[in-house]
Amino acid sequence: MNTELTIVLALLLGSMVLFIRNRPRMDVIALMVIVALPLTGVLSIQEAVAGFSNPSVLLIAALFVIGDGLVRTGIAYKLGDWLAQQADSSEARLITLLMLTVAAMGSVMSSTGIVAIFIPVVMSVSVRMGIPASRLMMPLSFAGLISGMLTLVATPPNLVVSSELVRNGFESFSFFSFTPIGLVVLFFGIGYMLFVRRWLGSSGTGKDEPERQTMHDLAELYRLPERERRLRLNADSPLIGRPLNELELRSEYGINVIAIERQRRFRNLLQVATGNTVPQPGDILLVDLASPAIALLGAYQEIGVTPLELETSYYSTHSHQLGLAEVALPPESRLPGKTIQELAFRSRHRLNVVGLRRNGEALAGLLVDEKLKAGDTLLVAGSWKDIDRLHILTRDFVLLSLPTEIKEVVPAARKAPYALLSLGVMVALMVSGVVSNLMAALIGCLLMGAFKCITMDSAYKAIHWPSLLLIIGMLPFALALQKTGGIDLAVGGLMSLFGDAGPRALLATLFIATAVIGLFISNTATAVLMAPVALATAQALGMSPYPFVMIVALAASAAFMTPVSSPVNTLVLDPGGYRFSDFLKIGVPFTILVLLISVILVPMVFPL
Structure with a gap:
């Protein structure tokens, strides 16, 4: 072991210790690595900062922007609505659907991109269903990693090992060669996450700032659920065709129209009510009553409406468009x-x-x-x-508080079809391979x-810069280990220890070696290094090369053990409020x- 390799290993060990202590911040540790490697003479300054121009880093930044587009146009939240609706308040069902959806989408495009896009979706669902984000973010990242085991194009290591086969005169893997094994891993992955979620804590989003009240909290505080109603306009209703200002529903019947659900082209649109809003046939009125005990049967008949079932508060259902806010009357107000x-x-x-609160208590009703x-x-x-x-408007009243759903406001809702088109073009370019993934994302x-x-x-705000700095800071270790002979030394030692064992033991050894090396360098670089070793091992034993290179590809995607072993894990580290030890506890x-599943199934799918 030469001096330079000793320095690199010492720096690597020191970085891992700091990561585990979580002091200082991980992005700060990454910057320290970038500074330390050139100062020790192991790398030049150009080599140490090369990560800033690395295509993978730029791809992640671009995918953050794509994800922001899906958020701003409401697509991400609609997908979150669908997940929450299908989950039906069941955390287990939500985790299952989330992992299936992410794995399916990640099988045809970048798993890093999928996780970046789904982070705001999961955060939204977490708030709405009252589930800590820490119980959802790790299933999200694990599903993203497992997606790399499903198809040939799901992740670069799969293409690397397949091209190594072709370079040595063998046929490449087919598009679905990975699928049988990946599906089994996905099945066990879902079951595993459902079992270990109890140890993922309840730290929420991991933020230190105090959480705002939700729409549900405000509605309960002002006793709105007692007075909410949903009314369908009958065809002969006298309300049809007249502006709300003329109807005087609040003063005559104690009925305040908040919004209108209107059917348009096979979908429901929400129109927030104003004085000039004109009800139309088939409209569903979302109303607030002056008092929960008000007698309405006669009023319903008189104004021609039919009450409908209201399963949940319409404020929660339509939180992307319909908002609530508290206002207070300051001393100089003219309103008292x-x-x-x-x-x-x-x-x-x-x-x-x-709603009205007086002396800290909400009034049971709201009389005009x-x-x-x-x-x-x-x-x-x-x-x-x-x-x-x-x-x-600060003279007569001041805005006191806004609910947490303010973060889900959709400022570009009408651009949703264009966002889907942009996403579709990106995915099509990635799948077809006409251009590189980075070019497709840009x-x-x-x-x-x-x-x-x-x-x-x-x-610019959408890009999570700490995550990018962490990835950039860890990339130089790959080059440093290669230049100083650290990779060759590790691989040679593993093969000398287990080279005489049986084929399944060798497959296990290759898996372990690939997974361990993948803790410190990218999974693509790991596959580049280990694929030739796997082929040489198979040829020396006179066996088929396919199970040996397949085990390398699967192990390269099995980056579950640390938050820095894959960009996918790094992305969920902050939103999930995780520590380094959380990934060790769940990922190892x-x-x-996955090792056991791979060693058992790979020889069955690809005979030795």
């Missing part, structure tokens, strides 16, 4: 002494007053002739755009920008499980 009717909130601010007092807080409902305007970003699905400001046993 006025009634809610006199405020004319709907006509002046396009918002509805739906209720006079306001100093210190009262009001709950208003309307579109997020109109709520946002309250920031500049083309997707340009299309997102051209269609105004994203802005330059939102694109699952890697052993």
Whole structure:
């Protein structure tokens, strides 16, 4: 062992110790590595900073932007809605559907990209279902890694080992050669995550900032669920064709129309109610009653509506468009002494007053002739755009608080078809191989920008720079280990110890060697190094090369053990609030499980 290799191993060990301690931050450790390697003379400064121009790093940055486009246009949240709806409040069902969906999509495009796109989806579902993000982010990353075991194009290591076969005169793997083994790993992966989720903690998003109240919290605080109703307009209703301002439903019947669900071209649209809103045949009115005990049967018949079942609060159902906000009356306000009717909130601010708290207690009902007092807080409902305007109206009231769903506001909802088109073009280019994955992602970003699905400001904010710095800082270790002979020394030692064992023991040895090396360098580089070793081993034993190179490909995707062994794990580290030890605790046993599955199944699918 030469001096330079000793230095590299010492730096590697020191970095791992700091990672485990989680002090300082991981991106800071990565910068320390970039500085230390040139100072020791192991690498030049150009080699140490080469990660900043690495295509994989740029690809991850581009995919963050693509994910932001899907968020801004509402596609990510609609997918989250679908997952939450299908899960039906079951965490187990949610994890199962999430892993199946991510694995299926990751089998035809970058697993890193899929995880980057799904992070905001999972965060949204986490808030809505009240499930800590820490219980969902690791299943997300594991599914992304398992997707690399499903098809030939799912991950670069699969293509690397297949091209090595061709270079040595053998036929390449087919598109679905990996699928039988990958499906079994996925099945066991889902079962494993359902079992170990109890140890993933309940740390939420891992953020230190205090959490805002949700729409559900505000609705409960102001006792809205007692007064929410959903009414369908009958064909002969006298409300049809007349603006809400003329109907005087609130003063005459104690009924306040908050929004209208309207059927258009096989889908439901939500229209937040204003004074000029005109009900149409077939509309469903989302209303707030003046009092939960109000007698409505006669009123329903008189205005021609039919009550419908309301399973959940419509504020939660339509949280992407319909918002809630608390406003307080400051000392200089001119509103105390006025009634809610006199405020004319709907006509002046396009918002509805739906709740009133006095001395910390919510009133059971909301009568239009209720006079306001100093210190009262009001709950208003309307579109997020109109709520946002309250920031500049500070004389008579101040915006007190906004729910956490404000983060899910969709500023470019009408651009959703263009975002899907941009995503489709990117995926098609990646699958076809016409251009590189990086070029495909950059083309997707340009299309997102051209269609105004994203802005330059939102694109820069979407990129998670700490994750990129961590990846950039770890890349020089691969070159340093290669230059100093560390890789050759590790592989040679493993083969000398287990070279005389049986074929299954050799397969296990190759898997372990690949997985261990993959802890420190990229899985693509690991596959490049280990594929020739696997082929040489098979030829020396006079056996088929396919099971040996397949085991290398599978092990290269089995990067479950540390947060820095794959960009997929790094991406979920911060959103999941994980520590280095969490991946060791969950990832090591699952890697052993994948090892056993691979050693058993690979010789069955590809006979020795």
